[in-house]
Amino acid sequence: MSDTAILSLEGLIIGYDDPLVEPISLEVKPGEIVAILGPSGIGKTTLIRTIAGLVRPLGGSFELNVEPRGGLGYIPQRLGLIRHATVAHNVSLGARMRVKWSLDMFKERKERTFEAIRTLGIEDKASEPVRRLSGGQQRRVATARTLAQRPELMLADEFLGELDQTNVDIVLGAVRDLVQSGTAVIMVEHHEDNAKNFATRIWEIKDQRFIDLPIDEWVKYHSEKEEEE
């Protein structure tokens, strides 16, 4: 796995009118899994949307070292699915980003699409419109779209919400495979247990402060804090 940073933040200030968090400077390397924790409305989504290029930073800069076409995968909080299109169409959007023009382009695109659909266990829903699926199934479709895309950096905003433990295991298993091939993951997460079991690094936002710790240190830091209290 390459050691070059996929994402570099240099004094990044996020927010819409006023800064939400202190300036952030850090790097994310391939294969890292970062979970962003913190209470609601603290700036987790704004941070992820800023990295996705959807919100302008108030200051500082960030550099994405990924391919401009399909190098970044993004699962928004509301999943960003096309409700009236089929599951296969939604997933194929991810596949089309990375398959280069060739005679076998359509075949390869189809193979990638159905591989992702099978991995997430939604092959019986492939020709169903997304609007007819349950919330949990829709989350699996959004994950399959990113899986078919095989991005270098995956951004996910609470994509494990509404999923039962079985589905969480299926989705995280699929994302783990992606990570093994070098993808870095930055995910907003509400459940600390999911973050502890899956992430290698935690970003915690609290009272406008930004804490960046490897998972072991973060667990230690929290257990010490709990003991003090």
Added chain:
Amino acid sequence: MKYRLFGIILFLLFIAWRTLDGLVEGDWGRLEGGLSNLVVFFEESMWPPNWSVLEARSYPVCEEEVGFFCSVGYLGMMETLKIAFVSTVLGFIGAISLSSLAARNLTPLFVSIPVRVFLSAVRSLPSLIWAILFVIVIGFGPLSGVLAMTFYTVGYLGKLQYEVFEGMANDPLEAGRAMGLSRPSIFFNIVIPENGNHLLSQLMFMFEYNVRHGTVIGIVGAGGIGYYISTYLKFLQYDKVFALLILIFIVVVLIDLLSLMVRSFVNEEGDVRKPTWLTLLMKARKRKQTSVEEA
């Protein structure tokens, strides 16, 4: 809440009444005898409808086996339908190209505003005025009708389409943008599939609208059944006009049913993917029964 709504409706009715009174300058005597005049006109000039409009014309000589296919009603209606069909298809293509540029959530303001102004300018002239303009420029006939209604369709449908695009949820667009999809790719792979239901519904509505207006623009010489209506009006043959109006009504109802069927393929509720005529009629009957039970 109920009383407030009732009060607002009463107030609006009062304002409307006062405005109308101002418009007619208090001269309500003109309405006197209006209904009886209408009854006399209908009984003496329009009733019964003259169905000879569905028989073969004496000239040119009919070469079809069934005379109906050489009738004024059939030929005029077919020409109107053809004008409406061609102008709806051409107008739809023009409208969707422009509306994709006019929607503020798909393009920057410096692109969307000029396109919106252009669409407003095209829409500000009714199809009848467009028809008169094209009759002056290229002469009588169906081509003037096609061009007139194509222009109007672009203006009208373009507005409906960009409003639908602007009303769609933002998250699929954001996901597409973050992934690196190009603007055309976002439009064809996200915007069109997400709004297919609305686009189809608007397309069918526009076709029906163009059929109805195809009859009007014929009156100024832009082809179609309106040309014959205009001729019969000049010769005071109101019974033939009435027969043609009944024919137009039947065709419009048929298009409405066709529209209902086409739209059901992509219905939001849509488990009924392919309704039959029977199920459509049964639904209507069921609705009627329910309303009777409620009463």
